[in-house]
Amino acid sequence: MAILVTGGTGYIGSHTIVELLDEGYDVVIVDNLSNSKIEVLQRIKEITKKDFKFYEVDILCKEALEEVFKTNSIEAVIHFAGLKAVGESVAKPLMYYNNNIVGTLVLCEVMDKYNVKKLVFSSSATVYKMSDYSLTEDSELGATNPYGNTKLMIEQILRDIYMSDNSWGITLLRYFNPVGAHESGLIGEDAVGTPNNLMPYITQVAVGKRRELSIFGSDYNTHDGTGIRDYIHVVDLAKGHLKALNKTLNENQIEVYNLGTGKGYSVLDVVHKFTKSTGIDIPYTICNRRPGDVSVCYADSSKARRDLGWEFEKGLEDMCRDSWKWQMLNPLGYE
Numbered sequence: 034m035a036i037l038v039t040g041g042t043g044y045i046g047s048h049t050i051v052e053l054l055d056e057g058y059d060v061v062i063v064d065n066l067s068n069s070k071i072e073v074l075q076r077i078k079e080i081t082k083k084d085f086k087f088y089e090v091d092i093l094c095k096e097a098l099e100e101v102f103k104t105n106s107i108e109a110v111i112h113f114a115g116l117k118a119v120g121e122s123v124a125k126p127l128m129y130y131n132n133n134i135v136g137t138l139v140l141c142e143v144m145d146k147y148n149v150k151k152l153v154f155s156s157s158a159t160v161y162k163m164s165d166y167s168l169t170e171d172s173e174l175g176a177t178n179p180y181g182n183t184k185l186m187i188e189q190i191l192r193d194i195y196m197s198d199n200s201w202g203i204t205l206l207r208y209f210n211p212v213g214a215h216e217s218g219l220i221g222e223d224a225v226g227t228p229n230n231l232m233p234y235i236t237q238v239a240v241g242k243r244r245e246l247s248i249f250g251s252d253y254n255t256h257d258g259t260g261i262r263d264y265i266h267v268v269d270l271a272k273g274h275l276k277a278l279n280k281t282l283n284e285n286q287i288e289v290y291n292l293g294t295g296k297g298y299s300v301l302d303v304v305h306k307f308t309k310s311t312g313i314d315i316p317y318t319i320c321n322r323r324p325g326d327v328s329v330c331y332a333d334s335s336k337a338r339r340d341l342g343w344e345f346e347k348g349l350e351d352m353c354r355d356s357w358k359w360q361m362l363n364p365l366g367y368e
Contacts, residue, residue, distance in 0.1 A: 034106050035105055035107055035108060036058050036060055036061070036278065037061045037062075037063065037101070037111070038063075038111045039063050039092055039113055039140065040069075041062035041087075041113065042071070042073040042074065043068065043114075044221070044223070044267065045211055046111075046113040047069075047076075048220060048268055049270075049271040049274045050085070051080055051215060051220070054081040054085065056275060059085070061107065062074075062085060062088070063098065065089065065092075068225065070223065073367065074087055086105065088100075092136040092139055093132065093135060093139060094139075099146070099147075107149045108151065109151035109152065109278060110149065110151070110152050111274055112152060112153065115136065115137075115155070116128065116133060118180065122183075123178055126179040129180055130179065133184075133187065134186055137190065141191075145198075150201040150202065150285075151201075151278075151281050152191070152202070152203045153277045154187065154204065154206065155274075156188055157180075157184045158291070159184060160174050160176050161176075162174060162175030164327060164330075166329075167332070167333045168331070168332055170289050170290065170336055188205050188289070191287065199286075201285065202283075202284055203281070204277040204280065205290070206273065206274065206289075206290055207289060207290070207291050208265060208291070208292040208332075209291075209331070210230065210231075210262050210263060210264045210265065211264075211266075212230070212232040212352045213232075213267045213347065214358065215267075215355070215359075216355055216358075218355075218358040218361070220359075221359030221360070221363065222267075231262075231264075231303060232353075234246055235304065235315055236357055237360070239313045239315060239357060239360065240364050245316040246304065246316070246318075247318055247320050248301070249322055249323045250320075250321065253329075254329075255328055255329060257299050257301045259299045260300055260327070261297035261302075261330070262330055263293040263295065263331035264298055265332075265345060266347035266355070269346055270292055272343065273290075273343045290334070290341060291334045292332070292337055293333075294331070294332070294345045295331060302349070303349065303353070306349045306350060307357070309350075310350050311354070311357045
């Protein structure tokens with residue numbers, strides 16, 4: 034029996050596959066490679082010394098997806114596949130609603146047809162109505178962009194599926210700001226175009242790809258005036274998916290969990306820690322605040338600790354060091 038991973042060549046998907054293979058799972062990957070590189074597959078094999086099946090399939094194509102289920106004994110699905118750039122989702126909402134929501138509907142229809150009813154879904158903290166506090170799974174929901182709306186809508190679809198048929202087991206994972214890379218430096222975040230996230234921007238400045246970092250706002254009510262967020266190492270996040278999978282395989286229920294450290298780091302905290310960890314100064318300029326940004330936002334992950342037995346292990350220094358190793362060894366990403 035194998036675990037099907039959609040979007041498995043992406044940033045979080047690839048790290049999760051490494052953990053799955055290391056734990057002895059058989060893995061089947063489907064990905065249309067629209068936002069990732071085929072080279073990732075060889076890197077995973079180099080790290081794990083294990084093989085797996087890969088299909089270049091778009092989950093919107095029901096016939097192709099069915100062939101994967103027909104030719105493999107699938108036990109459960111970890112669903113990462115989806116477009117994820119907030120800015121692009123604002124500019125192209127129809128593309129995001131079609132790809133993310135319709136793709137998930139097709140996946141669930143095929144799963145149901147082949148009686149595969151165990152699913153771990155890659156959701157996001159963007160489903161929350163952000164405000165200045167520690168977010169629990171019961172915090173108010175209210176996405177502010179089409180990307181976040183797709184995650185919120187998919188969560189509701191999955192809840193409705195479970196309500197109609199409680200033989201399903203579904204886990205929704207809402208995670209915060211994944212950073213870092215595998216300690217080998219072989220896989221990491223290959224940001225396409227201008228990075229949407231802080232750490233890839235810092236590493237691109239460090240490697241000379243960009244001139245300086247832009248910091249949006251220095252007058253927040255924080256210890257240094259810059260916004261505070263919850264950053265989690267991608268390997269800790271990947272291990273959280275394994276914990277969720279193990280629980281999902283053994284229970285027929287639907288549950289939601291935050292995955293974060295519960296610790297907040299400001300933008301300048303991250304910049305200074307990166308410099309301390311690598312010896313590289315990061316030039317930056319202060320810009321105006323971005324609309325909608327809040328001062329402080331981090332996860333309450335006590336439910337994941339209690340129910341899944343999951344704990345984060347890597348701190349900010351690990352995140353900086355591993356991010357830099359990936360960028361240094363791969364200045365052009367997977368090119």
